[in-house]
Amino acid sequence: MAPSIDELSVSTIRGLSVDAVNAAQSGHPGAPLGLAPAAHAVWRKMRFNPSDPKWFNRDRFVLSNGHACALLYSLLVLYKYELTVEDLKQFRQLHSKTPGHPERLDTPGVEVTTGPLGQGISNAVGMAIAQKQFAATYNKPDFPISDSKVFCFLGDGCLMEGVSSEASSLAGHLQLDNLIAFWDDNRISIDGDTACAFTENVPERYKAYGWHILEVQDANTDIQAISDAVDEALKIKNKPVLIRLVTTIGYGSLAQGTHGVHGAPLKADDLKQLKRSWGFDENSNFYIPNEVSDYFAEKVESNKKEQQAWEKLFSEYKEKYPKEGAEVQRRLEGKFPEGWKDNIPSFTAKDKAIATRKLSEGVLDYLYGVIPELIGGSADLTGSNLTRPEASTDFQPPSTGLGNYSGRYIRYGVREHGMGAIMNGIDTFGAHYRTYGGTFLNFVSYAAGALRLSALSHQGVIWVATHDSIGLGEDGPTHQPIETLAHFRAIPNLSVWRPADGNEVSAAYIAAIEGTDHPSVLALTRQNLPQLEHSSIENALKGGYSIWPAEKPDLIIVSSGSEVSTSIDAAKLLAEKKVSVAVVSIVDFFTFDKQPLEYRLKLLPDGVPILSVEVLSTFGWSKYSHEQFGLNRFGASGKAADLFKFFEFTPEGIAKRAEKTIEFYKGKKVLSPLHSAFEELK
Structure with a gap:
């Protein structure tokens, strides 16, 4: 009996997937073979338009088990995204559109970068939050301009x-x-059968989380059962849905059901018997039957009509609700509100000393009122991070009485890593969301996996990272960041701002909000800092600038954050000894390094020894300084003032090291650390 069109479609998806892996002689054929029926059934239910992959009201699909990406690429080819069979033949090759795990910047139709397991499902949660918030804010009776769904595949890992x-x-x-x-x-x-390490009852766990559970006992072949489960899931209210698909990894191959089919291409004889079992020519590769192409094209045409109907609905929405319509249109175009930064807080040296976390609170209060797409929260440290704008409402299910879905403040709970991955999902959803999350700087390390993916994927999320040094109080070395900034500064495409006063805080926020193509970490103090005489928002936006100028200095101190004002006090002490010291505030390495070499050399010139001062690891500061004064050990428990005195991060302690640096380099030829044999290659 001839296979049905759905069965033929599934065989085609399987064939393309295993052929891609075989062409590369690298990859994971097992999951695509097992998941092809589910992928086919789900995509038949989804709304999307391959010719407009960023259509706002499309359904989102996330492949959390990103090693199965040959499956996703095969779907994108069949639905005629900007991906072809030739791209499948270049699977896992340099500069291809089909990298070894899905990357949102490389492949049209890929929503998020996945591969590190667990990130994709967490991104999907962020997308669902964003959709709920957007719909609650802008939908009107009879005008559901946002009603999309988020579908996510995930595996045991x-x-x-x-x-x-x-x-x-x-x-x-x-x-x-x-x-x-x-x-x-x-x-x-x-490692083999999951019985060696993973025997928990997953459905019961997810029930306890508050999810609705559905099961398909034969997801290898029963396409209709999968389709029915999707239909049922779409009817569930007030709960996310987990559908358990009982599959066989590598279904149909000679190695099915074993870990041997997880991460290695199929053998030649296995490929041939598979293709014979589907009714394909055993020697054919990348075979797409015409009837399958037509079947997929019909779905695309149907979806295009869905988009046309939505565009008509949105056009009518803008006529009936011109204010909201204009705001939505602006957001969909990726534009900021006019004049949003015109009245951002600025300061003079006469203003009182304030902790930069408190200054951050003031800036967030201001931004919340002028940027309606700003949404954020904290990992159970709201009162310490000071991240909740005064006028905000919590994002909560209305039934809880704790807030509503139009709220823009998210209570993440003690879930730093989850928060980071969820923020990536909110950013990915679109609608120009600018999202932030607060925790202690030391605990952003818990979320390093998500933060790295933010940078890799060019996602403009913002970390409000307070308690940035030993100055956090008596919590001790478990909470005191030492190596944290060195780690984050080493991540490509990541801004790490450590402001020294109010103007630098405002500059950090302007850059972070505008930095839609890279994440930002704002490292903020618990202790009060003075407003500095020569600081300015304009100069701080360059990432580094002269905060304490001196003519013909004997030494330049480069510093960040709380140590900038202390370095200035050290310069004043040395001035009494007729020693001239200039101080440069380097607020963000990433931004400073983008400035013209001429500008950087003007701040850090030849002929002058340079000392860096930061109460964290010295690692990385050698790119700007000849000598480094930092903290290359864990901190200690005690009052902040006592700790700074003990570790000699005082004007006297800095002055002592400044004099030693001047003495060591006296009479020697001193070149700026900025010089590089590779400068012309950058």
Whole structure:
């Protein structure tokens, strides 16, 4: 009996996937073979337009188990995204559109970068939050301009990673019924049968989170059962849905059901018998039957009509609700409100000393009122991070009485890593969302995996990272960041701002808000800092500038954050000894390094020894200084003032090291550390 069009479609998806892996002689054929029926069934239900992959009201698809990306690429080819069979033949090759794991910047139709397990499902939670917030803010009766869904595939590895638990727990609390996740329950990981390490009852765990559970016992072949499960999931209210798909990894191959089919191409004889079992020529490669092409094209045409109907609806919406319509249009175009930064707080040296975390609170209060797409929260440290604008409402299910879905403040709970991955999802959703999350600087390290993906994926999320040094108080070395900034400064495409006063805080926020193509970490103090005489928002936006000028200095001190004012006090002490010291505030390495070499050399010229001062690891400061004064050990418990005195981060301690630096370099030829044999290659 001839296969049905759906069965033929599934065989085609499987064939393209295994052929891509075979062409590369690298990749993961097992999951695509098992998940092809589910992928086909789900995509038949989704709204999307390959010729306009960023259509705002499209349904989003996330492949959290990103090693199965040959499956996703095959779907994108069949639906005629900007991806072809030739691209499949270049799977995992340099400069191809089909990299070894999905990357949102490389492949049209890929919503988020996945691969590190657990991140994708957490991103999906962020997308669902963004959709709920947008819909609650802008939808009107008879004008559902946002009603899209988020579909996510995930595997056992995703479920084992802690970040997925954090995000899934929050999704259940938030009752995100626009999120449907599909668990590929194939019982295999790289180490073999999951019985060796993963025997928990996943459905019961997700029930406890507040999810609705559905199951398909034969997801290898029963396409209709999968389709029916999707239909049922779409009817569920007030709960996200987890659909358990019982599959066989590598279904149909000679190695099915084993870890051997997880991360290696199929053998030649296995490929041939598979293709014969589908009714394909065993020697054919990348075969797409004409009837399958036509079948997929019909779905695309149907979806195009869905988009046309939405565009008509949105046009009518703008006529009936011109204010909201104009705001939505602006956001969809990726534009900021006119004059949004005109009245951002600025300061003079006469203003009182304030902690930069408190200054941050004031800037957030201001920004909240002028940027309606600003949405953020804290990992259970609202009162310490000072991240909740005074006029804000919590993002909560209305039934809880704690807020509503139009709220723009998210209570993340003690879930730093989940928060980071969720922020990436909010950013990815679109609608120009500018999202931030607060925690202690030291605990951003918990979220390093998500932060790295933010930078790799060019996602403009913002970390409000308070308690930035030993100055955080008596909590001690468990809470005191030492190596944290060195780590983050080493991540490509990441801004790490450590402002020294109010103007530098405002500059950091302007840059972070405008930095839609890279994430930002704002490292902020718990202790009060003075407003500095020569600071300015304009200069701070360059990432580094002269904060204490001196003619023909004997020494230049480069510093950041709380140590800038102390370095200036050291310069004043040395001036009494007729020693001339200039101080340069380097607020953000990433931004400073983008300035013209001529500008940087003017601040850090030849002929003058340079000393860096920062009460964290000295690692990385050698790019700007000849000598480094920092903290290359863990901190200690005690009052902030006592700790700074003990470690000699005082005017006297800095002055002592400044004099030693001047003496050491006296009579020697001193070149700026900025010089590089490779400068012309940059």
